[in-house]
Amino acid sequence: MTTATHTLLDTQENPYALSHLDALEAESVHIFREVAGEFERPVILFSGGKDSIVMLHLALKAFWPAPVPFSLLHVDTGHNFPEVIAYRDRVVAEHNLRLHVAHVQDFIDDGRLRERPDGTRNPLQTVPLLDAIETNRFDAVFGGGRRDEEKARAKERVFSLRDEFGAWDPRRQRPELWSLYNGKHAVGEHVRVFPLSNWTELDVWQYIEREKIELPEIYYAHERDVFARNGMWLTAGDWGGPKETETVERRLVRYRTVGDMSCTGAVDSDAVSIADVITEIAASRLTERGATRADDKMSEAAMEDRKREGYF
Amino acid sequence: MSTDLQADSTADNPFGEASATALLRFATAGSVDDGKSTLVGRLLHDSKSVLADQLEAVEHASRNRGQEAPDLALLTDGLRAEREQGITIDVAYRYFATPRRRFILADTPGHVQYTRNMVTGASTAELAVVLVDARNGVVEQTRRHAAVAALLRVPHLVLAVNKMDLVEYAEPVFAAIAAEFTAYAASLGVEDVVAIPISALAGDNVVEPSAHMDWYGGPTLLEHLETVPVGSDPSEEPARFPVQYVIRPQSGEHRDYRGYAGQLASGVLRTGDAVTVLPSGHTTTVAGIDALGKETDIAWAPQSITVRLAEDIDISRGDLIAAGQAPTPTKDVVATVCHLHERPLRVGDKVLLKHTTRTVRALVKEITYRIDIDSLEQRSGADGLSVNDIGHVLLRTAEPLALDHYTDNRRTGSFLLIDPADGTTLTAGMAGESFETVRTTEPLEEDWV
Numbered sequence: 001m002t003t004a005t006h007t008l009l010d011t012q013e014n015p016y017a018l019s020h021l022d023a024l025e026a027e028s029v030h031i032f033r034e035v036a037g038e039f040e041r042p043v044i045l046f047s048g049g050k051d052s053i054v055m056l057h058l059a060l061k062a063f064w065p066a067p068v069p070f071s072l073l074h075v076d077t078g079h080n081f082p083e084v085i086a087y088r089d090r091v092v093a094e095h096n097l098r099l100h101v102a103h104v105q106d107f108i109d110d111g112r113l114r115e116r117p118d119g120t121r122n123p124l125q126t127v128p129l130l131d132a133i134e135t136n137r138f139d140a141v142f143g144g145g146r147r148d149e150e151k152a153r154a155k156e157r158v159f160s161l162r163d164e165f166g167a168w169d170p171r172r173q174r175p176e177l178w179s180l181y182n183g184k185h186a187v188g189e190h191v192r193v194f195p196l197s198n199w200t201e202l203d204v205w206q207y208i209e210r211e212k213i214e215l216p217e218i219y220y221a222h223e224r225d226v227f228a229r230n231g232m233w234l235t236a237g238d239w240g241g242p243k244e245t246e247t248v249e250r251r252l253v254r255y256r257t258v259g260d261m262s263c264t265g266a267v268d269s270d271a272v273s274i275a276d277v278i279t280e281i282a283a284s285r286l287t288e289r290g291a292t293r294a295d296d297k298m299s300e301a302a303m304e305d306r307k308r309e310g311y312f
Numbered sequence: 313m314s315t316d317l318q319a320d321s322t323a324d325n326p327f328g329e330a331s332a333t334a335l336l337r338f339a340t341a342g343s344v345d346d347g348k349s350t351l352v353g354r355l356l357h358d359s360k361s362v363l364a365d366q367l368e369a370v371e372h373a374s375r376n377r378g379q380e381a382p383d384l385a386l387l388t389d390g391l392r393a394e395r396e397q398g399i400t401i402d403v404a405y406r407y408f409a410t411p412r413r414r415f416i417l418a419d420t421p422g423h424v425q426y427t428r429n430m431v432t433g434a435s436t437a438e439l440a441v442v443l444v445d446a447r448n449g450v451v452e453q454t455r456r457h458a459a460v461a462a463l464l465r466v467p468h469l470v471l472a473v474n475k476m477d478l479v480e481y482a483e484p485v486f487a488a489i490a491a492e493f494t495a496y497a498a499s500l501g502v503e504d505v506v507a508i509p510i511s512a513l514a515g516d517n518v519v520e521p522s523a524h525m526d527w528y529g530g531p532t533l534l535e536h537l538e539t540v541p542v543g544s545d546p547s548e549e550p551a552r553f554p555v556q557y558v559i560r561p562q563s564g565e566h567r568d569y570r571g572y573a574g575q576l577a578s579g580v581l582r583t584g585d586a587v588t589v590l591p592s593g594h595t596t597t598v599a600g601i602d603a604l605g606k607e608t609d610i611a612w613a614p615q616s617i618t619v620r621l622a623e624d625i626d627i628s629r630g631d632l633i634a635a636g637q638a639p640t641p642t643k644d645v646v647a648t649v650c651h652l653h654e655r656p657l658r659v660g661d662k663v664l665l666k667h668t669t670r671t672v673r674a675l676v677k678e679i680t681y682r683i684d685i686d687s688l689e690q691r692s693g694a695d696g697l698s699v700n701d702i703g704h705v706l707l708r709t710a711e712p713l714a715l716d717h718y719t720d721n722r723r724t725g726s727f728l729l730i731d732p733a734d735g736t737t738l739t740a741g742m743a744g745e746s747f748e749t750v751r752t753t754e755p756l757e758e759d760w761v
Binding site: 022023062182202 | 335402403404405406409414435436547566573575629652664666722726
């Protein structure tokens with residue numbers, strides 16, 4: 001038995017040490033390249049949120065100097081922040097990417113989906129997503145999901161097999177060993193791929209800072225008309241708020257996640273730079289989704305149920 | 313988004329950062345009753361990785377069950393089926409950080425039928441924590457966990473002797489368990505064992521040093537995790553670079569660019585190095601290395617890079633670029649395997665074999681013997697392997713593979729067997745011999761006539 005008197009083999013003393021960001025980046029790039037080598041029609045789910053932005057940045061690095069060999073897919077709830085849509089279109093143009101958009105509104109208009117009484121459209125994204133996957137015959141779909149986000153995601157694979165209904169069955173997931181990813185699937189099935197599986201929220205922010213990645217402005221502190229609902233600051237808009245009993249006030253806020261306006265809450269903040277944001281997060285006593293996403297609070301097993309239905 | 317993919321860096325390392333922490337991947341194993349969920353919950357809780365809303369949810373759920381104190385095990389029990397049965401049924405990954413390190417924890421159930429989960433969790437781990445109950449000491453399951461860690465070549469092993477509070481924090485109890493476990497690990501070829509007496513429930517020696525065990529002079533579990541060396545020294549390994557993807561823009565300023573993209577599985581690669589491309593055997597030199605958009609003279613495992621070669625030879629996904637002593641490509645694979653699926657693996661099965669970035673057809677020629685993981689005895693008469701079985705096999709592949717011994721290289725010595733019919737992952741394989749097993753003669757049937 002040895003008593004532990006280790007020399008620190010970390011970054012300062014070992015010329016071959018990799019920082020945690022380097023190690024995570026190398027792993028994510030490896031995942032993107034595996035998919036490029038094994039699948040016919042991969043697509044990146046791109047919402048204009050920070051996780052999908054980091055995914056795209058990693059893909060650009062993975063295939064440099066060649067273009068990214070994947071198209072992008074955005075499931076548009078129709079309640080998106082205009083700043084985010086503008087950002088999305090700018091990035092697509094800048095990198096000469098192909099963007100597919102699936103509109104929730106189209107499905108409501110033709111009766112395939114019905115508006116919920118609470119006005120929230122996040123849960124309505126599943127049907128347009130699966131429809132776009134089927135129509136375009138996408139066989140690999142990159143998502144920005146991270147295992148640290150929620151307990152049901154802690155067991156998610158990097159390559160997550162979905163059946164012809166897009167459903168996720170925890171008991172049918174394949175064991176993943178070493179860095180050997182198994183992309184084999186039957187016709188009609190597809191694989192969801194999560195290149196950021198092993199990243200945490202803080203890693204993502206540190207990487208954004210290191211790589212000087214531009215984000216939509218709503219991630220930084222700005223003045224905005226908001227009202228309180230379910231303990232969150234929501235943005236006033238024609239999606240269904242504020243109600244008569246809710247008062248609008250102007251506050252200095254920022255968003256920690258980007259999603260549907262009806263269920264994405266802002267937090268009070270004066271963080272105007274990435275460094276400010278990182279300081280704020282490191283000191284924060286609330287997880288990302290707990291603070292700002294109403295839809296995940298539904299029940300202890302809410303996320304598990306929605307994954308089974310084919311949600312992200 | 314900026315098109316400039318070149319972040320600021322130190323002069324000699326294109327990936328470098330001044331104030332970075334290293335990443336440690338580790339695995340835990342222990343049976344349902346050893347208090348593993350409590351230990352993991354304690355690590356997360358005491359390292360301040362549990363945030364207010366998560367803790368609130370746990371307190372709420374604990375109150376609903378009539379428990380007075382928050383049950384830290386609830387922090388980690390994720391899926392509904394598990395909450396109902398009070399067990400963990402799969403590998404779950406947890407994330408936490410201290411100012412000194414970032415951690416990825418593969419939390420694997422220790423129950424007998426879940427050998428495959430521990431094999432899975434251990435496959436990427438640099439350290440394994442084996443948990444025992446101080447009242448029970450080293451049991452069959454403890455030996456199994458040690459054997460799996462040894463089989464998967466996890467470099468560092470920690471024995472966490474839990475529930476010390478239930479044995480009056482007595483040193484002799486701990487010392488006897490530590491001695492027995494260390495001797496067993498040594499017989500498996502594992503030299504680096506650190507034993508730590510803890511109480512996950514009371515918090516002794518997990519994150520905070522124990523006030524009850526003055527006799528123990530070593531680190532707490534977290535201190536050990538923060539200081540154990542991460543990674544091997546790539547300068548001591550031969551370079552291995554499986555080609556994942558060929559990058560050929562064929563337009564613009566990079567019209568003639570031809571790069572081989574991949575992740576270094578081991579070793580160091582420098583511009584000018586002589587390399588062999590396998591399985592063809594062509595030799596050439598490294599003309600240049602691109603580190604994700606920035607040219608560099610040197611790269612090392614596990615960096616993802618793009619390699620340019622001096623000669624224009626035919627190279628595609630699945631080839632291996634090797635420096636130093638290159639493996640001899642072979643179609644006859646000898647390996648130790650762990651079978652992962654309810655569908656048994658039988659002699660004569662036709663499967664797909666995925667090794668690094670190469671997938672080939674393969675035939676199960678022989679299942680030489682099963683290995684009893686508790687006694688390390690060979691059991692003959694194996695025409696098939698059932699789920700969780702560990703065995704020694706011979707495979708014949710349709711095309712040659714450049715395999716290293718798993719004992720030399722975890723990335724280029726490992727492979728998967730896949731069912732060609734539906735893509736199911738069947739078996740995890742480790743090329744070459746694993747550890748010394750004991751040949752046994754099967755007991756003869758008594759003649760009662």
